[in-house]
Amino acid sequence: MNSPEGSTLWFIPDGYLATPLENDPVYKNHESICVMNVTDQDAHLKLDFYFADRPPIEDVPVLIPAKRCIHVRMDDPANTGGQPLPLDTPYGTRIRSDVPVVVQYSRLYSTTRNISLMTTMAYSG
Amino acid sequence: MNSPEGSTLWFIPDGYLATPLENDPVYKNHESICVMNVTDQDAHLKLDFYFADRPPIEDVPVLIPAKRCIHVRMDDPANTGGQPLPLDTPYGTRIRSDVPVVVQYSRLYSTTRNISLMTTMAYSG
Amino acid sequence: MNSPEGSTLWFIPDGYLATPLENDPVYKNHESICVMNVTDQDAHLKLDFYFADRPPIEDVPVLIPAKRCIHVRMDDPANTGGQPLPLDTPYGTRIRSDVPVVVQYSRLYSTTRNISLMTTMAYSG
Amino acid sequence: MNSPEGSTLWFIPDGYLATPLENDPVYKNHESICVMNVTDQDAHLKLDFYFADRPPIEDVPVLIPAKRCIHVRMDDPANTGGQPLPLDTPYGTRIRSDVPVVVQYSRLYSTTRNISLMTTMAYSG
Numbered sequence: 001m002n003s004p005e006g007s008t009l010w011f012i013p014d015g016y017l018a019t020p021l022e023n024d025p026v027y028k029n030h031e032s033i034c035v036m037n038v039t040d041q042d043a044h045l046k047l048d049f050y051f052a053d054r055p056p057i058e059d060v061p062v063l064i065p066a067k068r069c070i071h072v073r074m075d076d077p078a079n080t081g082g083q084p085l086p087l088d089t090p091y092g093t094r095i096r097s098d099v100p101v102v103v104q105y106s107r108l109y110s111t112t113r114n115i116s117l118m119t120t121m122a123y124s125g
Numbered sequence: 126m127n128s129p130e131g132s133t134l135w136f137i138p139d140g141y142l143a144t145p146l147e148n149d150p151v152y153k154n155h156e157s158i159c160v161m162n163v164t165d166q167d168a169h170l171k172l173d174f175y176f177a178d179r180p181p182i183e184d185v186p187v188l189i190p191a192k193r194c195i196h197v198r199m200d201d202p203a204n205t206g207g208q209p210l211p212l213d214t215p216y217g218t219r220i221r222s223d224v225p226v227v228v229q230y231s232r233l234y235s236t237t238r239n240i241s242l243m244t245t246m247a248y249s250g
Numbered sequence: 251m252n253s254p255e256g257s258t259l260w261f262i263p264d265g266y267l268a269t270p271l272e273n274d275p276v277y278k279n280h281e282s283i284c285v286m287n288v289t290d291q292d293a294h295l296k297l298d299f300y301f302a303d304r305p306p307i308e309d310v311p312v313l314i315p316a317k318r319c320i321h322v323r324m325d326d327p328a329n330t331g332g333q334p335l336p337l338d339t340p341y342g343t344r345i346r347s348d349v350p351v352v353v354q355y356s357r358l359y360s361t362t363r364n365i366s367l368m369t370t371m372a373y374s375g
Numbered sequence: 376m377n378s379p380e381g382s383t384l385w386f387i388p389d390g391y392l393a394t395p396l397e398n399d400p401v402y403k404n405h406e407s408i409c410v411m412n413v414t415d416q417d418a419h420l421k422l423d424f425y426f427a428d429r430p431p432i433e434d435v436p437v438l439i440p441a442k443r444c445i446h447v448r449m450d451d452p453a454n455t456g457g458q459p460l461p462l463d464t465p466y467g468t469r470i471r472s473d474v475p476v477v478v479q480y481s482r483l484y485s486t487t488r489n490i491s492l493m494t495t496m497a498y499s500g
Contacts, residue, residue: 013159034263036342050194069300069342092161092194136477138409175444217411217444284388286467319425319467352386
């Protein structure tokens with residue numbers, strides 16, 4: 001499933017979105033699944049969300065056009081099947097694509113005190 | 126040992142838990158080993174902890190149910206063999222599983238001044 | 251494309267440079283693509299930048315001399331084709347090299363409140 | 376060079392140690408190369424440091440005993456060939472070992488304002 005243009009299967013075990021602080025519109029905490037499609041075909045992704053104590057949410061569609069890079073915000077219900085993911089809840093994401101893509105995961109965590117960033121390449125199956 | 130559902134062997138060389146600050150229940154510093162099991166079989170993990178100056182602690186069991194994602198807290202003695210890991214002590218973790226899983230490691234470090242996050246995929250053997 | 255000296259193809263899907271704060275010359279926020287060339291041949295890189303809503307910028311040349319390690323600053327127009335990359339804009343980078351190199355991506359994010367770092371190895375195709 | 380116990384070759388392109396703040400003994404900024412040796416043989420590492428504008432420093436020995444995990448501090452001249460690495464200077468590290476090990480790189484950056492952490496698995500050749 002790996003090619004010089006990426007992989008069609010990716011995993012991100014550490015997903016978590018803390019309830020955003022109401023008084024902080026600029027530095028709102030958020031997560032992004034950053035997807036790069038260098039092929040000349042649109043990539044039709046399916047996202048599956050896994051949880052600790054309930055069945056997975058599966059087959060959520062996301063489109064990454066040909067030769068584009070989209071930072072898919074996980075706090076946008078359009079990217080999580082029309083409903084927001086539960087807040088303050090550990091989850092993991094599997095990404096399946098019909099064409100090879102490359103996936104990186106990043107989180108900005110904004111507390112009452114400061115901003116913190118973390119990032120990692122996703123794991124390609 | 127690799128499959129489209131992950132790997133049965135993972136390593137995390139940088140483990141470290143600073144003594145939590147007493148006065149900070151919300152942003153307590155902690156580490157999580159985030160494990161995603163997309164198979165339809167329960168994953169029986171064995172965790173081995175390696176140290177700089179003493180023999181390893183081996184074969185600590187952790188269960189990740191089928192089709193679930195658990196963020197395993199390392200400050201919970203239930204996940205470290207019944208006894209807490211030593212604080213302020215460098216260690217590394219090897220994770221062995223009977224079914225393929227995907228593993229990511231994250232740390233939240235809360236000092237007297239601020240919060241910081243770091244994360245990385247574990248290394249799959 | 252992989253060898254004991256690295257790979258000739260790398261991807262970084264999460265690029266983003268927030269507008270730097272005017273009043274902070276020391277801790278200016280920035281991104282670096284860190285490239286290590288352990289071979290005895292100069293590495294001629296070509297960088298391709300992908301965006302969410304416009305065609306990619308391709309074939310931007312960067313030189314990494316033999317047996318050198320350069321932290322390529324993305325806020326230096328010399329490394330982005332003579333023109334600065336757009337600020338506050340998600341993008342991804344593909345790196346192609348004529349000799350094997352190793353690539354890591356790091357970001358320092360300086361807000362009005364604090365400094366935050368994140369890093370990851372790039373993905374090798 | 377890869378085995379179920381790790382790899383004998385690793386790379387870390389983003390090394391950088393800012394001059395530590397004099398007035399901060401507790402949260403001194405530092406870098407660690409975290410090495411896990413799960414084999415029953417001592418690992419004899421050789422570290423090579425690469426720079427932007429000067430020849431590499433090569434063959435610096437570091438010992439990781441059998442079944443131990445050491446967080447090798449890069450601000451300890453014992454681990455960098457008897458002399459400290461230059462401060463405020465980009466560099467990269469290659470790690471060669473006679474037995475398979477697993478390597479992760481972490482940095483704690485302490486500024487006048489706050490603490491920040493970053494980490495990544497090293498790249499295995």
